[in-house]
Amino acid sequence: MLNTDQFEWLSFDCYGTLVDWESGICDAVSNVLNRHGVHRSTRKILAMFSEIEPKVQARPGYLRYRDVLHEVMQSIAAELNLAFSDDELGSLAESLPNWPIFPDVAGALQTLKERYKLAVISNVDDDLFASTAKALNVDFDLVVTAQQVQSYKPDLRNFNVASAHMKVDKQNWLHVAESLYHDISPANQLGIKSVWVNRPNRGGGTRPTDAVPDVVVPDLAALTEILCRH
Structure with missing residues (x-):
């Protein structure tokens, strides 16, 4: 004690x-995926995020967190063989103040x-x-x-x-x-x-x-x- x-x-x-943040992340990512006709469970989205985010943060040279989240969205798109627009790539970071x-x-x-x-x-x-x-x-x-x-x-x-x-x-x-x-x-x-x-x-x-x-x-x-x- x-x-x-x-x-x-x-x-x-x-x-x-x-x-x-889990609700915030899942809502933002799901909104983008849904526009592409793709659906993933909360567990799958969080699994992708928890795997990708620390790898981006560990790269040589510091990236702002806004840019980290942009890279996370790029990696999710690549993993699912999708092409996100610039607005979609930035949407996770833009959603953060509303989590x-x-x-x-x-x-x-x-x-x-x-x-x-x-x-x-x-x-x-x-x-x-x-x-x-x-x-x-x-x-x-x-x-x-x-x-x-x-x-x-x-x-x-x-x-x-x-x-x-x-x-x-x-x-x-x-x-x-x-x-x-x-x-x-x-x-x-x-x-x-x-x-x-x-x-x-x-x-x-x-x-x-x-x-x-x-x-x-x-x-x-x-x-x-x-x-x-x-």
């Missing part, structure tokens, strides 16, 4: 943890903000997160994006940059995320305590890994109950 009194900072992954916030998130963040400093460490561009931040409706004490660091989680640089800004001992930092691959694994490597938000019927958008969180919760409401019950 966690010693909840030891933490000063809570950092969060955004897309997948605070934002229902839905999980219903438990806003209230949980407001409650946690009363006790902890809050950070976001996200694999996204500054302008894309700015649109999402309006919907989250909480003032984060720190936002670290992939664009700022010029790398993508699970690269340790993203966490090291956050640490440099927080100026906090690792024992006083708790990282909260949905992705074992992008977040819990690097937290393990760095000795940062972590919470895996294992939402029901979710998790198909990221690669599997053997990372081990300190605590598992089904949503942020459950996390808030643990951290704020004293």
Whole structure:
């Protein structure tokens, strides 16, 4: 169990943890596929995404996340032997600001903000997160994006940059995320305590890994109950 009194900072992954990125991804990709008379299940779309996205992010040289999503759509088109228009190739990135916030998130963040400093460490561009931040409706004490660091989680640089800004001992930092691959694994490597938000019927958008969180919760409401019950 966690010693909840030891933490000063809570950092969060955004897309997948605070934002229902699986619904956002599947809706955007399905809309394009349907125009071409092609239908794929949610599971298949997420399987393609989870295979393609990290490969694009791992290529030499940094790409903005908007461009990563463009490349993802190109790869999906190639895999399905389709030809997407320029608008269709850009549609996944354009949809991101409208991806839905999980219903438990806003209230949980407001409650946690009363006790902890809050950070976001996200694999996204500054302008894309700015649109999402309006919907989250909480003032984060720190936002670290992939664009700022010029790398993508699970690269340790993203966490090291956050640490440099927080100026906090690792024992006083708790990282909260949905992705074992992008977040819990690097937290393990760095000795940062972590919470895996294992939402029901979710998790198909990221690669599997053997990372081990300190605590598992089904949503942020459950996390808030643990951290704020004293």
